[in-house]
Amino acid sequence: MKDAFSQLGNMQEKQAELQKRLSGIRVTASAGAGMVEITATADGSITDLKINPIMFNAEDAKMLEDLIISATNEVLRKSKDVMAHEVKNVLGFNPKDIEEMMNQMNPSGGNPSV
DSSP: OHHHHHHHHHHHHHHHHHHHHHHHOEEEEEETTTTEEEEEETTSOEEEEEEOTHHHHOSOHHHHHHHHHHHHHHHHHHHHHHHHHHHHHHHSSOHHHHHHHHHHHOTTTSOOOO
């Protein structure tokens, strides 16, 4: 029982370390040949948005909106990739591996029949 609590404490320490690392890592993505650039932390928080001033003179607001969405989606994808890498480094396993293992154990998609 003592070992179980010790392992739980170690896991909590690793989780705190991971959270600190993730919040300190920055990833950046751009769209429209750099007209829109977004920066986020590895834990998925948007920290910066830069829009080239030329875009404010454009009459096509929809294009600017599309570029912002595109850059945001890309930076969040990068953020998830970095997070998965850091989780594996700190905790020693990739959460996707656990998910795949669970899916293999229950091929019905996780919905056990009642």
